Amino acid sequence: MTVWTPGDDGYADLTSHDAFANGVPHNTFSRLRCEDPLHWTEYADGQDFWSVTRHADIAEMNKNTAVFSSARGIRMEDQSYEEYLARRTFQETDPPEHSQTRMKLMKAFSRTTMAQYEEDIRQICVDILDDVLEKGTFDATKEIARQLPMRMLGRIVGLPDEDLPWLVEKGDALIANTDPDFTTHVLDKLDTDEFRMMPFNSPAGAELYAYAKELMEKKEKAGDTSGILNMILQPAKDGSVITDTEFRNFFCLVVAAGNDTTRYSIAAGIQAMCHQPELLGQMQEGGDIWDTAPDEIIRWATPAIYFRRTATQDHEMHGKTIRAGDKVLYWFASANRDEDVFDDPFRVNLARSPNRHLSFGQGGPHVCLGMWLARLEVRVLFQELAKRISAIEPAGPHRFLRSNFVGGIKELPVTVRMA
Amino acid sequence: MKVTWTLPGGDTRMAEIEAGISLMEAAVAHDVPGIIGECGGCLSCATCHVYVDDAWADKTGEAEEFEDAMLDIAAAERRPTSRLSCQIQAHPDLDGLVLHVPEE
Numbered sequence: 001m002t003v004w005t006p007g008d009d010g011y012a013d014l015t016s017h018d019a020f021a022n023g024v025p026h027n028t029f030s031r032l033r034c035e036d037p038l039h040w041t042e043y044a045d046g047q048d049f050w051s052v053t054r055h056a057d058i059a060e061m062n063k064n065t066a067v068f069s070s071a072r073g074i075r076m077e078d079q080s081y082e083e084y085l086a087r088r089t090f091q092e093t094d095p096p097e098h099s100q101t102r103m104k105l106m107k108a109f110s111r112t113t114m115a116q117y118e119e120d121i122r123q124i125c126v127d128i129l130d131d132v133l134e135k136g137t138f139d140a141t142k143e144i145a146r147q148l149p150m151r152m153l154g155r156i157v158g159l160p161d162e163d164l165p166w167l168v169e170k171g172d173a174l175i176a177n178t179d180p181d182f183t184t185h186v187l188d189k190l191d192t193d194e195f196r197m198m199p200f201n202s203p204a205g206a207e208l209y210a211y212a213k214e215l216m217e218k219k220e221k222a223g224d225t226s227g228i229l230n231m232i233l234q235p236a237k238d239g240s241v242i243t244d245t246e247f248r249n250f251f252c253l254v255v256a257a258g259n260d261t262t263r264y265s266i267a268a269g270i271q272a273m274c275h276q277p278e279l280l281g282q283m284q285e286g287g288d289i290w291d292t293a294p295d296e297i298i299r300w301a302t303p304a305i306y307f308r309r310t311a312t313q314d315h316e317m318h319g320k321t322i323r324a325g326d327k328v329l330y331w332f333a334s335a336n337r338d339e340d341v342f343d344d345p346f347r348v349n350l351a352r353s354p355n356r357h358l359s360f361g362q363g364g365p366h367v368c369l370g371m372w373l374a375r376l377e378v379r380v381l382f383q384e385l386a387k388r389i390s391a392i393e394p395a396g397p398h399r400f401l402r403s404n405f406v407g408g409i410k411e412l413p414v415t416v417r418m419a
Numbered sequence: 420m421k422v423t424w425t426l427p428g429g430d431t432r433m434a435e436i437e438a439g440i441s442l443m444e445a446a447v448a449h450d451v452p453g454i455i456g457e458c459g460g461c462l463s464c465a466t467c468h469v470y471v472d473d474a475w476a477d478k479t480g481e482a483e484e485f486e487d488a489m490l491d492i493a494a495a496e497r498r499p500t501s502r503l504s505c506q507i508q509a510h511p512d513l514d515g516l517v518l519h520v521p522e523e
Binding site for chain 1: 450457458459460461462463464465484485488489491492493494
């Protein structure tokens with residue numbers, strides 16, 4: 001057997017964050033896709049669940065929101081109903097409620113709106129790369145990948161530059177809440193339930209909430225009604241208005257989810273350049289490759305490893321019955337390496353087309369709102385990086401986040417030679 | 420039913436499709452460039468935007484509320500015949516349908 005993930009014997013415990021600490025356990029997923037595509041997964045810390053690992057199955061189920069609902073939570077971890085209410089965002093809703101909220105934000109995140117940011121993004125990339133490349137050897141996640149989405153967050157949400165490092169630190173504490181490098185409140189090792197009503201069960205949620213509240217008060221005083229935070233506060237078409245709790249959770253979602261996903265896409269792309277040296281040359285040749293490269297890098301990265309749904313009724317599949325109330329996990333990280341869909345899935349092919357990856361949750365209503373921004377940031381960053389270097393190689397082993405939910409290289413030491 | 424997509428450069432794609440599926444699904448299944456359908460037909464992305472040929476506009480009908488809002492954020496210019504093709508179902512009455520794929 002080809003070994004894709006060291007330490008994975010093909011039988012990794014998918015409920016264990018440690019099983020993902022050397023990267024996604026692809027040997028296990030590869031076996032499951034082949035032998036047991038709808039796999040009953042035992043979960044010591046909560047309700048057992050179904051693991052869906054094939055691309056075709058996820059694509060089919062993802063659009064079937066009547067049977068597979070988001071409205072009981074989207075994570076593996078179980079929540080009580082009151083925790084769910086306290087922590088929900090529009091990610092945890094189904095159509096038509098989901099569509100109502102989403103419509104308020106669509107325009108702000110549309111492809112055409114995002115395209116207007118291209119020059120801003122390019123300037124930020126130039127600033128970042130000019131600063132760091134001359135060091136020669138550095139941590140590419142920290143010095144490059146983390147920087148761009150963080151600085152763009154400030155532009156999109158309308159936040160002062162000096163607040164951004166603090167905000168991103170808090171965002172990391174939220175979303176990387178299972179990695180001791182990012183939070184002292186490691187989710188699966190908590191002995192307190194003090195924060196269970198906070199976004200991501202994290203004290204950082206409370207701090208972000210306080211920040212958002214103060215920010216909106218300042219904006220109101222100054223008569224500033226611009227930006228996406230004001231958009232979400234507008235009444236929906238049916239007249240409904242977002243509650244304080246929902247607003248707080250939305251803010252946390254923007255700070256957390258909008259940030260680390262693009263960061264880890266960029267990091268994965270840089271890691272790929274280190275291990276497939278031909279990629280740099282292809283990028284330098286440019287041309288049509290930029291139409292396809294961002295999606296391939298984002299497929300390779302798959303920062304959202306899974307999302308969970310809950311069955312609303314019995315459903316037959318692969319000779320088994322998913323019962324109403326059962327948890328179902330769509331393992332996007334597995335679907336994105338599915339041999340039935342991707343030729344040579346364990347290699348980065350920047351010209352891959354079509355590229356039906358599911359990193360953005362394509363095929364369902366929850367398809368990533370920020371996908372056009374993500375693609376644009378990834379394209380511009382790699383365009384600018386490729387212009388400036390003649391070689392890039394690892395300067396030591398890279399380290400993955402300890403999480404079965406967020407797939408990311410948290411430490412990526414590299415050495416570059418300037419062009 | 421038979422459907423024809425005309426591409427921005429003037430090329431065309433033709434396909435025989437089954438009744439009941441959406442024109443977005445048909446386009447994706449036949450690799451029609453420019454029709455992506457990122458959200459699988461859930462009215463969340465506007466990446467299956469088409470201009471219905473004038474001769475067919477009456478038969479395909481008008482956009483409903485959510486579709487109408489989504490058309491406003493489509494990447495290409497909106498026209499009176501703009502539709503999201505995920506919201507048009509293949510049907511024997513539409514045999515011979517012609518859809519124009521917008522320029523990027």
